[in-house]
Amino acid sequence: MISERDVSVHPPATAGFHIVGYLLNWGFFGALCVQVFLYYWAFPKDKLFLKLIVYGLFALDIIQTALITSDAFLKFGTHFGNVTIFASLKNLWLSVFVINAITGAIVQLFFAYRISVLSKSRILGALVALLAVAGCAAGIASGVQAKISKLNNLAAIAYSTRAEVSAWLSTSAACDIVITTSMVIILSQNRGTGLNPETDDAVKKIIWLTVETGGL
Known part of the structure; x- marks a missing residue:
């Protein structure tokens, strides 16, 4: 059975993957905001259940982005210089696994x-x-x-x-x-x-x- 000691951490590479992921998430979130605004502007007469789906998914994405941003601040701000923090789970169990599965x-x-x-x-x-x-x-x-x-x-x-x-x-x-x-x-x-x-x-x-x- 694998243990936590079986995994080595390479700070530059690990930090690089994390920061790229955070930047991509915010980039896609910006695109989503534009799409939601266009939907609101172009389809005001859509059925209620369609609006609930669109705005519900948008709300879930806001929550996910907030959780991911919290992790980013923790790793690159609060615990800056702590290499082992990049291998920790933090909010990923909810932001990546659960919310992605639901959306x-x-x-x-x-x-x-x-x-x-x-x-x-x-x-x-x-x-x-x-x-x-x-x-x-x-x-x-x-x-x-x-x-x-x-x-x-x-x-x-x-x-x-x-x-x-x-x-x-x-x-x-x-x-x-x-x-x-x-x-x-x-x-x-x-x-x-x-x-x-x-x-x-x-x-x-x-x-x-x-x-x-x-x-x-």
Whole structure:
């Protein structure tokens, strides 16, 4: 069994990975703020449940960014110069494991609903929903396992939660593949009629967007 002493820490490399991650998180958060503002401005008449999904995900991202920023201040401010702090768990069990699992599941469940409506197949929608819930459960289990493991070393934690993390990532990936494939097939069946070229072009763009965002 791996222990905390089995992991060596290289300060420059470890600190570099952390700071890049924090900067990328804030960059993506800025892009998300712009997207939420555009949604608020362009779709004021959307259904209430759609607004709850958008603003709920935004709220979760704010919480996640606050937790990650707290970790960043702790490592590069309060404990500056303490090399071992870079291997500690801190808020990662919640910000990375739990919140990512929940937000991912919410998006996937929304697509499950859309697929069910567009394909008129409850079985296909239920399959996507089942994968989404299973992935979310595994992700939350990973975070809980990391928190209760009483380890304060990321490598040791990664080893102790490898089964839960593998189940989480593989299930979520399978769900994304099913969503992307289903959306492409459904949308492809609704274009190429030739009756309205503008509509066909719009659907084609949506297909490409689905592949680019969902597939990747």
